[in-house]
Amino acid sequence: MSSQSVVFIGAGNVATHLAKGFYQAGVDILQIINRHFDKAKNLADQVDAQPADDLNSLMKDADVYVVAVQDDAVQNIVKDLSLPRGTLVHTSGTVPLSQLSNAAPESGVFYPLQTFRADQELDLTQAPICLEASSSETYQQLKALASTISNQIHPVDSEQRKTIHIAAVFLNNFTNHMLACAEELLSKHNMDFDLLRPLLEETWQKVRHHKPSDVQTGPAMRNDRQVITEHLDRLKNEPELQAVYRVLTESIQRKYS
Amino acid sequence: MSSQSVVFIGAGNVATHLAKGFYQAGVDILQIINRHFDKAKNLADQVDAQPADDLNSLMKDADVYVVAVQDDAVQNIVKDLSLPRGTLVHTSGTVPLSQLSNAAPESGVFYPLQTFRADQELDLTQAPICLEASSSETYQQLKALASTISNQIHPVDSEQRKTIHIAAVFLNNFTNHMLACAEELLSKHNMDFDLLRPLLEETWQKVRHHKPSDVQTGPAMRNDRQVITEHLDRLKNEPELQAVYRVLTESIQRKYS
Known part of the structure; x- marks a missing residue:
C-alpha cells in the first residue's frame, strides 16, 4: 500500500x-x-x-x-x-x-x-x-x-476492546493504587516508600516471566487466618485501607480455594 | 566483631x-x-x-x-x-x-x-x-x-515491622492479584495475558522512579463516571471482579478527591 x-x-x-x-x-x-x-x-x-x-x-x-x-x-x-x-x-x-x-x-x-x-x-x-x-x-x-x-x-471487536480496557485498568491503575496504599501506610507510620523498592523490584521480576496466577503468594493465598486477622485489626485506624485489604483478601481466597 | x-x-x-x-x-x-x-x-x-x-x-x-x-x-x-x-x-x-x-x-x-x-x-x-x-x-x-x-x-520495632509487613502485602501480594484479575478477565473472553505485557512493562517503568501516588491515572483518578459505570456494567457477569473494581475505584476516588 x-x-x-x-x-x-x-x-x-x-x-x-x-x-x-x-x-x-x-x-x-x-x-x-x-x-x-x-x-x-x-x-x-x-x-x-x-x-x-x-x-x-x-x-x-x-x-x-x-x-x-x-x-x-x-x-x-x-x-x-x-x-x-x-x-x-x-x-x-x-x-x-x-x-x-x-x-x-x-x-x-x-x-x-x-x-x-x-x-x-x-x-x-x-x-x-x-x-x-x-x-x-x-x-x-x-x-x-x-x-x-x-x-x-x-x-x-468492540466487545473485546472494552474487555481489554477493563483489564488494563486492573493491570495499570489498580496495581499502581496498591503501591500507593503501601506508600500511604508507611508514610502514616513515618517510614519511607523506598524501603519497599527492593521488594517491588523482585515482585516485578517474578511476574515478568510468569502468569500472575501462577506466582500468587501471601497470607490470603495460604489462608493464614491468624496473620489476616492481625492485619485487619492493625488497620482499624485506616478504615479505607482496611476495606481494600478485606476485599482483596476475600477475592484471593475465593480464587485459589 | x-x-x-x-x-x-x-x-x-x-x-x-x-x-x-x-x-x-x-x-x-x-x-x-x-x-x-x-x-x-x-x-x-x-x-x-x-x-x-x-x-x-x-x-x-x-x-x-x-x-x-x-x-x-x-x-x-x-x-x-x-x-x-x-x-x-x-x-x-x-x-x-x-x-x-x-x-x-x-x-x-x-x-x-x-x-x-x-x-x-x-x-x-x-x-x-x-x-x-x-x-x-x-x-x-x-x-x-x-x-x-x-x-x-x-x-x-515490632510495631513498625508489622506495618511494613502489611505494606508488603499490598505491594507484592495485592499487585500480583490485580494482574491475576486482568489475566482472568482476558482469559474468560479468550484473550491472552501476553497482550498486556507491554503495558505491564511501561506501568513498571513508571513506578520504578516515581512515588506511586504521583503517577496514578485511570478513570477513577479522572472521576470519569461514564467509563466507570460502563465498566461496572460489563463486569456484571464477573461479580467477584466487579466487587474488586468497585472498591478500588472508590478507594482511588476518596484518596485523590
Missing part, C-alpha cells in the same frame, strides 16, 4: 506519540488540530504538519483522520464532522465504532494498548495496536498504517 | 537464601535442622554444615540461632527450646520479639524485606534487613551479621 496521509484531531499524549511515530516512519502528517493553537503548533512543528485550532479549517483530502482526545470528547467532535472521503478513527478503549459511522465514508478504531506520557520516549514497536474497522478494506488500510509503527497488531 | 557461628532451624526459601548468603560471606554455618532430613542435608551440603532432623540434637555453642519457618510454626519450635548461650532470632514479619524471650539469653528479629524463591538467585545486598533485638549489644551483634550479606540494614 502506498504511503498514507494523516490528520490528527487532538495534540495530547496519544496524538503526540502516534504522530511522531508515524512521522519517523515516513507517513505524511498533513495537519494537527487542537482547540489550543499553541499545542497544535508545538506538535505540528515536530512532524512537519500544519497547525490549526478550528475544525472548520480541517483539510478534506487526508486518507486517515485520527481523533485522539478524551473518550467523552469524541462524540462532541464527531457530531459536527462530515468528511467527503477518507477513514475516520478514534483511539479510545471504550467508545463504540458506531459513533463514527455518520461522519465519514469509512471508520475504525486505532487503540494503542499502552500508557502514554508526553514527556517520555516510548518504544512504540512494543505497543500492541488493537484495530477495528468498518470494512475489510479499511481494516487492511489501518493495518498498513499501524505496521509502520508497531509489530503487534491485533484485530479486536 | 569476630566471625560468628550460625545454626539454622528451617531449610525453606528464607533459610536457603540467608544460609547461602552468610556462607558466601565467610560466616560459619554449623548446623541446618529440618524435620525432613533430606531437606536439611540438601542445604547443609551447600554450606558445609551438619544436617539434623531433631531439635534434641541442636548444637548448643552457636552465636546465633535463626528460626526461619512459617510464622505460625515459630511458637511450636520455640516452646521446647532452652539455649544456654547465644542469640535466638526469627525471620518473621509478624511474630513478636517477646515470643522468643524465654528460650535464649538474647533474642532478636532478622526480617529480610524481600520475597524469596528457592529456585532463583537473589541479590541479597539489595534486600533490606529489618532488625530488632533484646539489647543494644545484641542489636550490634545482629547488625554485624546482617552486614555480611546486605547494605541496607534498618532498625525497626
